[in-house]
Amino acid sequence: MKNIKYIALMALGLVACEPELDNSVEDAGFYSPGDADFSTFVSIGNSLTAGYADGTVYLEGQKYSYPNILADKFSHVGGGTFTQPLVNDNVGGLTLGGAQIADTRLVLSGTPLGLENLSGTPTTEVSNILTGPFNNVGVPGAKSFHLLSDSYGNVSGVATGTANPYFVRMASSPSTTMLGDAVAQNPSFFSLWIGNNDILSFATSGGVGVDQTGNTDPMTYGGNDITDPMVFHGTYDAILSGLTANGAKGVVMNLPSVTSIPFFTYVDHNPVPLDAATAGYLNSASAYGAYNAGIQGAFAYLVANTPLTQAMADAEIAKRTIVFSESANNALVIMDESLTDLTGLNSQLISMRQATAADLILLTTGPLIGTLAVEADPTSIIGVGVPLNDSQVLTESEVTMVSTAQTAYNNSISMLAAANDGVILIDVKAAMEQLANGGLSSNGTTITDEYIYGGGFSLDGVHPTAKGYAFIANIVIDRINTEFNATIPTTNTGYYPTTYID
Amino acid sequence: MKKLLSFVLFFLVGSTLYAGGYRVSIQGQKQLAMGHTGVAVISSAESVFFNPAGISFLDGKMNLSLGVTGIIAKTTFENATFGDTNSTESGLATPFSLYATYKANDWLSFGLGVYTPYGSSVAWEKDWSGSHLVNDIDLKAIFVQPTISVKISDKLSIGGGPIYVNGSVNFNKNLNRSLSDTDGNRTNVTVEQKNISAWGYTLGVMIKPIEKLNIGFNYRSKVTMEARDGDADFENVPGSLPNNLSDGKFDADLPLPAEITVGLSYEFCDKFLFAFDYNFAQWSEYEALVVVFDNDAGVSTSPRNYVDSETFRFGLQYEATKKITLRTGIYFDGSPVQDGYFAPETPRNESTGYTAGLSYKINDKLSIDASFLYLHFEEIDNSYDYYQEGGQNVPFGGTYKSSVIAPGIGISYKL
Secondary structure (H helix, E strand, C coil), rough: CEEEEEEEHHHHHCCCCCCCCCCCCCCCCCCCCCCCCCCCCCEEECCHHHHEEECCCCCHHHHHHHHHHHHHHHHHHHHCCCCCCCCCCCCCCCCEEEEEEEEECCCEEECEEEEECCCCCCEEECCCCCCCCCCCCECCCCCCCCCCCCCCHHHHHCCCCCCCCCHHHHCCCCCCCHHHHHHHCCCCEEECCCCHHHHHHHHHHHCCCCCCCCCCCCCCCCCCCCHHEEEEEEEEHHHHHHCCCCCEEEECCCCHHHHCHHHHHHHHCCCCCECCCHHHHHHCCCCHHHHHHHHHHHHHHHHHCCCCHHHHHHHHHHCCCCCCCCCCEEEEEEEECHHHCCCCCCCCCCEEEEEECCCEEHHHHHHHHEECHHHHHHHHHHCCEECCHCCCCCCCCHHHHHHHHHHHHHHHHHHHHHHHCCCCEEHHHHHHHHHHHHCCCEEEEEEEEECCEEECCCCCCCCHHCCCCCCCCHHHHHHHHHHHCCCCCCCCCHCCCCEEEE | CCHHHHHHHHHHHCCCCCCCEEEECCHHHHHHHHCCCCCCCCCCHHHHHHHHHHHHHCCCCEEEEEEECEEEEEEEEEECCCCCCECCCCCCEEEEEEEEEEEEECCEEEEEEEEEEEEEEEEECCCCCCCCCCCEEEEEEEEEEEEEEEEEEECCEEEEEEEEEEEEEEEEEEECCCCCCCCCCEEEEEEEEEEEEEEEEEEEEEHHHHCCCEEEEEHHHHHEEEEEEEEEEECCCCCCCCCCCCCCEEEEEEEECCCEEEEEEEEEEECCEEEEEEEEEEEEHHCCCEEECCCCCCEHHHHEECCEEEECCCCCCCCCCCCEEEEEEEEEEEECCCCCCCCCCCCCCEEEEEEEEEEEEECEEEEEEEEEEEEECCEEEEEEECCCCCCCCCCCCEEEEEEEEEEEEEEEECC
16 A cells, blocks of 8 residues: 555656746846856955854854855855854854863843853864865954964964964964965955954953054054054055955955944943932042042142143143032043043042043943942942043043044055955945944844844944844945946845844 | 545545645545536536535435545745745645435435545745744644535425534744744744634535526535634743743634635537536635734734635536546636735635546446646745734745646545
8 A cells, every 4th residue: 555655656746847937046147246256255354254243153153154144145146165164062162272261152141131151161172173275264353464474373372362263273274374274265256354353452451452553563562452554554455465366356344433332332431320418428528529629739730830731731620520419420430541640749649530421431341330349348339439440441542542543444445445456345334333323224124233132233242243244244245236237135134133042 | 445445544644735825626536627616517426515406416326426636736935135045845735525425315315525625734944034924834624514405396406514624723933033042943833733623514506497507506604713722832932031932822713714606517519518617715704813822922913814716617528438538627716815915824826727637437336537737826926014023014025936736536436
């Protein structure tokens, strides 16, 4: 009896007809690559290229890296396979020699929902070198000049900071460079998004590094320094020359402003609620009243004895005078190294002032505000009784350093893109500004820069969500279609995840 | 006989996957071969379904017809904006029918029918681009219809009977377009209920105004499949999700609409029989698919707003030899689905059915009936516009094309 079923199935199968569309998206020529050749697509950059999100690299994040989304769409116009240096799990984090060297991914967890590192042990071992080549040469943490560094993939340099664990595990040899591994694949099309960390590591450290503008030797830079714009320009030129040497076309992305990233915008500068009694105490001579009086005296002395003018003194006195009121929105007290150092006159007159909207309180500082610096000492409330330190806030003058460098880098990127035939500029900066001013919408989904709930930024507050990366991929595809006369399909942003709940 | 019965039973327990809408017009091999006409055809026990009044005029003391059809259906979906291509898994669906009639005396006949006029089984690729609307659906309904027919005169008979329906539903969809657990497994829900009982009825009139001409009328009532306290199984729900999406129960109603059929048959040139049927299905009953969950998933309302639909059927029969009777037919099947309501769980647009078949008479009592249906669908650009996320309609659409072929076989027995 059983055979009858199979015979019947076979007979039916023979006459079964597949429903085929007159014009199928699978048909050759349905989509056009235009003037570009997508057969070998290589993407080079930093964490934004790697698909980094929620504070780490994990499998789901890599799946939704913007170049991987692009490659999926390029496959309709002759694009080949796109390989990525996949990590081992969805837990995130890294180990080196078995010891954990990077945190697991951030997730929302608990009741009420809060931010937590996903429980679990990282299983991605840095010294376990993968066999490439990898079309995605995205290395979290990489700065512009790292792309040319031949020690960046050497495992022995991970501990000292000359190498990057993410590059170590994917490098074709310990002495290769990121650019070398990219160019060796003879790309026909590339994407380049680099330079973010040349300012961002300074910014996310609260500006504890040095603005190295004027110092053209990156070998002397610390990890949190701002790269000299001349160094950036020269490096970027070299990278683009390498990528276009065989005539490859490509896209380059410019750098968004720190003020469009929730890591710098989520925590207000004035979150301190005070009642009349507490405000009165803080303003009294037993608290900041003494500091305010001291400032007056110190500047009177400086005007009398130094070239400092009364106007300059008045301006800084106004800036430094600390006043609290009965309100829900008192400004935080912060340290600002750009203020005139008065501690030589009076060690109590440290360089502190109240924050303004121009100062950016770091996302990671948020949970500390309002806690006690000294146990059981109610006058040691961080941000009120105890000023936020340099690493907890990006002050106005530090913001200026960052934006000045960013403007210089972006000018270089625009100029060098224009100077290279077949290289088009993607204005990610403008897109990110739109994200912070009403949001981006497509396919029935809207993302904004709002932390956690906006959908655009992952839980680390710096890197996009999968949905955010999908929007970026569509911006790239739209530009490619316009500039290269291509008709590449876009991706449906509605299907991409945002923040994950454990 | 025993072998044939076990053959049929074998198919009954086998997988029954339907596709292309949930009314499946395959209720008899002889009549299917004639474009599924039959409201005015007096030929076999298949009349139990097509027009219960017809059994009064059947020859013989007893008539038996049973048959089974293999439906091979597939739907392809494409969206050119995103380059998506998806298709339903091809499966074999096997609607069956079993009819028996018994002439108690000259004016009174009894009958019994067991058949499967509704069913839908569409299985898209798991987590495909329309997975927020449906991953897969399997809807089954077996109709059991005891029948009585009274011959009022040689020119008029009436008939009818109650219909007992036993059905089941299994429906899986993702909760929305993007929710998943931390490993990326999409959050989805399966609603399932078996042994849903419902009742309906059928009434028919057969008129033979002149020799060789029959006029028939048949009304089949609406049947509402009421799922109550079915199982709702939520999978891959993030543990810390503030909403309660624990497994629970669901209620839902699915209407199987009333259907009116009128038609005629006319014998000519001795050996030919022409038949025409007009079906009117009150699909406007199907306003929305409302699923009520007992957890925070709440009430899920998917507007359908179907409209009444018509089908025009034409059939021809030719007694080629004493042993062989040939049949063919064509029908034009309207779609109840309005533009903007084209949901991938029933990806059904207008279609044209081409049918053919034959009967081979083994002896005076027994014949074998074969049929073949090719259902042709034009490709269609359409969408379902009423899925909501965040209070906003999010259309899902593209180009659909379906194809259905359905060969079938059965036997007729006359005593």
